[in-house]
Amino acid sequence: xxxxxxxxxxxxxxxxEAARELFSQKGMQECTIRDIAGKAGVSPASVLxxxxxxxxxxxxxxxxxxxxxxxxxxxxxxxxxxxxxRLMHLSKGMLRFYDRDRDIYRxxxxxxxxxxxxxxxxxxxxxxxxxxxLSEMVEKDKASGxxxxxxxxxxxxxxxxxxxxxxxxxxxxxxxxxxxxxxxxLSSMTAQYLEGITQGxx
Amino acid sequence: xxxxxxxxxxxxxxxxEAARELFSQKGMQECTIRDIAGKAGVSPASVLxxxxxxxxxxxxxxxxxxxxxxxxxxxxxxxxxxxxxRLMHLSKGMLRFYDRDRDIYRxxxxxxxxxxxxxxxxxxxxxxxxxxxLSEMVEKDKASGxxxxxxxxxxxxxxxxxxxxxxxxxxxxxxxxxxxxxxxxLSSMTAQYLEGITQGxx
DNA sequence: TCATCATGCTAAACTTGTTTACTGAATAAA
DNA sequence: TTTATTCAGTAAACAAGTTTAGCATGATGA
Numbered sequence: 001x002x003x004x005x006x007x008x009x010x011x012x013x014x015x016x017e018a019a020r021e022l023f024s025q026k027g028m029q030e031c032t033i034r035d036i037a038g039k040a041g042v043s044p045a046s047v048l049x050x051x052x053x054x055x056x057x058x059x060x061x062x063x064x065x066x067x068x069x070x071x072x073x074x075x076x077x078x079x080x081x082x083x084x085x086r087l088m089h090l091s092k093g094m095l096r097f098y099d100r101d102r103d104i105y106r107x108x109x110x111x112x113x114x115x116x117x118x119x120x121x122x123x124x125x126x127x128x129x130x131x132x133x134l135s136e137m138v139e140k141d142k143a144s145g146x147x148x149x150x151x152x153x154x155x156x157x158x159x160x161x162x163x164x165x166x167x168x169x170x171x172x173x174x175x176x177x178x179x180x181x182x183x184x185x186l187s188s189m190t191a192q193y194l195e196g197i198t199q200g201x202x
Numbered sequence: 203x204x205x206x207x208x209x210x211x212x213x214x215x216x217x218x219e220a221a222r223e224l225f226s227q228k229g230m231q232e233c234t235i236r237d238i239a240g241k242a243g244v245s246p247a248s249v250l251x252x253x254x255x256x257x258x259x260x261x262x263x264x265x266x267x268x269x270x271x272x273x274x275x276x277x278x279x280x281x282x283x284x285x286x287x288r289l290m291h292l293s294k295g296m297l298r299f300y301d302r303d304r305d306i307y308r309x310x311x312x313x314x315x316x317x318x319x320x321x322x323x324x325x326x327x328x329x330x331x332x333x334x335x336l337s338e339m340v341e342k343d344k345a346s347g348x349x350x351x352x353x354x355x356x357x358x359x360x361x362x363x364x365x366x367x368x369x370x371x372x373x374x375x376x377x378x379x380x381x382x383x384x385x386x387x388l389s390s391m392t393a394q395y396l397e398g399i400t401q402g403x404x
Numbered sequence: 405t406c407a408t409c410a411t412g413c414t415a416a417a418c419t420t421g422t423t424t425a426c427t428g429a430a431t432a433a434a
Numbered sequence: 435t436t437t438a439t440t441c442a443g444t445a446a447a448c449a450a451g452t453t454t455a456g457c458a459t460g461a462t463g464a
Contacts, residue, residue: 004430008442032420043444045423050442054421106316114312114374151394159365159391166364172316189361192353193395206460210412234450245414247453252412256451 012050014040019061028058028107055111062108063122069097070126074133083141084191087134091164091190092183094130095171099179106172131157163190214252216242221263230260230309257313264310265324271299272328276335285343286393289336293366293392294385296332297373301381308374332366333359365392 001009018039022031033054037044051057073093077086098105112120134157141147147156167186171179203211220241224233235256239246253259275295279288300307314322337359343349349358369388373381 002431004440004442007430011442033422034420044421045445046443048422049444110312110316113371114308116377117375152390155387155391155394158368158387159395162364162368162391163361165368165371166360169315169367173319175318185357185360188354189357189364192357193361204461206410206412209460213412235452236450246451247415248413250452251414 008050011040011042011046015042015047015050015057016061019057023058023061023104024101027103058104058108059112059120059122062104063126066097066123066126069094070130083137083146084187084194086137087160087190088183088187090130090134091160091167091186094164095167095179095183095186098168099171102172102175109168109172127161131161134160159193160190163193210252213242213244213248217244217249217252217259218263221259225260225263225306226303229305260306260310261314261322261324264306265328268299268325268328271296272332285339285348286389286396288339289362289392290385290389292332292336293362293369293388296366297369297381297385297388300370301373304374304377311370311374329363333363336362361395362392365395 015036018036019031022036022039025031026035033047034044036057037047040047047057051060070090073090077089081089108123112123117124135153138147138151138153138156138160142149142151142153163186167182167189170177170185171182217238220238221233224238224241227233228237235249236246238259239249242249249259253262272292275292279291283291310325314325319326337355340349340353340355340358340362344351344353344355365388369384369391372379372387373384
């Protein structure tokens with residue numbers, strides 16, 4: 001690595017470090033690029049040399065913890081448990097993770113969820129990994145006979161993910177609602193999904 | 203009404219009218235408060251006297267059409283059709299409505315969906331009305347024996363709504379995706395939900 | 405009618421994300 | 435080594451949402 005490249009990487013690291021601290025300390029709104037630049041000892045414009053926008057910086061600052069949370073949950077899935085329990089281990093776990101700092105994660109999701117995929121690589125990758133894992137779970141349970149053979153795993157995974165997204169939306173929209181209330185609701189809805197709601201099937 | 207109150211109402215009307223035209227003409231991002239103020243013949247600050255923020259103005263400018271779209275769809279539900287067809291009449295209809303101007307509605311949803319309920323009365327009311335209507339539909343189909351008796355109508359309505367929200371998110375996130383593709387996916391997922399995916403129920 | 409009050413509206417300022425034009429040092433080329 | 439080039443970093447400007455302090459006009463009451 002060049003001297004130039006090294007110095008560049010170091011500056012980038014300083015900015016990210018300052019951003020991590022200040023974002024979690026003061027939230028997205030109250031933390032300005034000038035604050036971050038000041039703490040990192042660089043100019044405000046320099047922040048945007050390394051990160052395309054404040055949103056991109058926020059994403060970069062938070063996505064590591066999200067990835068760790070998800071892979072930690074995946075690694076700790078109770079092996080022998082039923083399908084619903086395994087799904088709720090993941091979904092409730094992620095809800096509880098976001099609940100630890102609702103404001104900052106609400107800001108992140110709000111700023112990224114409706115952006116084109118190319119603009120938000122970090123969050124997109126997380127969502128895709130989540131859905132892919134769900135899809136694999138469904139596939140295995142299909143193979144073992146728990147799930148019916150005519151079920152498309154991708155659609156099932158997307159459905160479960162949409163329930164999770166809906167619950168997350170409720171969590172962010174209703175500050176007075178406890179995460180456990182939302183989690184229980186999600187659990188009931190997912191259970192109902194797994195059961196099916198219409199009568200008279202073959 | 204006072205002379206003062208009348209003049210105030212008139213100004214408010216002018217601002218809203220200008221906002222409607224400019225928002226749909228140039229989109230949210232490219233249309234500034236100063237533009238709207240100019241077109242309405244008032245000062246920029248005056249816009250914010252009547253509407254708390256640019257977001258609030260956008261909401262006010264669009265929510266009428268959304269309400270009309272939803273009630274039009276509700277009024278035109280095919281009476282004798284099956285549950286899935288009636289649901290898709292609504293959900294697909296709303297997706298097609300938002301598709302007519304994805305950019306402006308993406309901006310609206312993005313700015314309102316994660317805000318506290320009290321900040322976005324218009325959009326909140328629309329969502330609530332939608333879910334309430336879905337809930338009534340489920341209740342009726344439960345009474346007529348189409349839906350199983352152990353199904354909670356509110357949870358079912360919320361599930362169907364979350365599918366719809368997920369589809370809307372995909373529509374906004376993926377500009378290259380056609381509304382009919384998203385609608386078909388939503389249809390498949392909702393159908394699967396109505397069927398249930400697990401085996402071996404009583 | 406006159407004095408007081410309330411308020412719709414505004415100009416100007418403020419804030420903050422972002423862009424632009426530039427500089428000086430590091431690197432590459434000769 | 436000397437020259438040319440690249441480019442990390444910056445100061446200053448810019449853009450646009452929002453806030454503030456004040457004004458002028460209409461409402462209110464004596």
